[in-house]
Amino acid sequence: MIWELLLAVSILYTISIVLLTVIALKGPTLGDQVLAIDTITYASVVLMILFSIFFKEPILTVVAIPLALWIYALDVYVAKYLEKGDLGA
Amino acid sequence: MLDVIELALRIIGLGLIVLGGFASLISAIGFHRFKNFYLRLHASTIGTIWGCVYPLTGASLLSITLSELGTYRWFIAGASLVAAIIILILAPAGSHAIARGVHKAKIIRVQPCIADLLDKDLCG
Numbered sequence: 001m002i003w004e005l006l007l008a009v010s011i012l013y014t015i016s017i018v019l020l021t022v023i024a025l026k027g028p029t030l031g032d033q034v035l036a037i038d039t040i041t042y043a044s045v046v047l048m049i050l051f052s053i054f055f056k057e058p059i060l061t062v063v064a065i066p067l068a069l070w071i072y073a074l075d076v077y078v079a080k081y082l083e084k085g086d087l088g089a
Numbered sequence: 090m091l092d093v094i095e096l097a098l099r100i101i102g103l104g105l106i107v108l109g110g111f112a113s114l115i116s117a118i119g120f121h122r123f124k125n126f127y128l129r130l131h132a133s134t135i136g137t138i139w140g141c142v143y144p145l146t147g148a149s150l151l152s153i154t155l156s157e158l159g160t161y162r163w164f165i166a167g168a169s170l171v172a173a174i175i176i177l178i179l180a181p182a183g184s185h186a187i188a189r190g191v192h193k194a195k196i197i198r199v200q201p202c203i204a205d206l207l208d209k210d211l212c213g
Contacts, residue, residue, distance in 0.1 A: 013110060031196075032129055039140075042136060050106070053151065053152055061164065082196070
């Protein structure tokens with residue numbers, strides 16, 4: 001019961017990642033693409049944790065927190081690039 | 090008594106995970122249905138809070154009860170709870186930063202516009 005539900009939810013997340021990849025590749029503007037990449041990354045964080053429960057592999061959990069931190073850095077860099085025209089890092 | 094607590098944790102955790110799956114699908118459909126960037130922020134927020142923070146909390150509650158995972162179930166529970174709290178703090182800050190950057194760069198017009206007090210030229 002638990003494992004079938006986890007598998008079904010993983011399939012839902014995979015479908016949503018595929019749908020968001022279309023926006024991330026062809027989205028009308030840069031803002032839409034970055035928003036889609038945001039949501040893809042958050043969905044893959046959940047997918048990693050679900051897989052680590054499903055396959056009983058605790059080591060898959062380790063990547064979840066760095067992914068969340070990386071996407072915040074991408075947000076801030078793109079916002080600064082749009083505002084000022086260069087990164088100035 | 091312990092069995093009742095375990096069953097309750099398992100049901101709540103699974104419910105949150107299933108809710109998160111449907112919310113993520115709704116957010117992905119919303120990305121295609123909404124017309125411009127400022128409207129897509131709504132879809133993005135559904136995908137981050139409903140589709141990520143709640144399922145991570147649910148996975149944390151669920152993995153406590155699964156004794157098949159061995160001792161490392163506490164590690165999964167703690168790491169997913171910490172990830173949920175980090176995302177709860179960082180995701181709204183990130184989308185605000187992007188919205189502000191796009192508005193300052195004047196690359197997208199505010200399309201269904203009633204009033205835009207920051208920049209009157211972008212309205213409509």
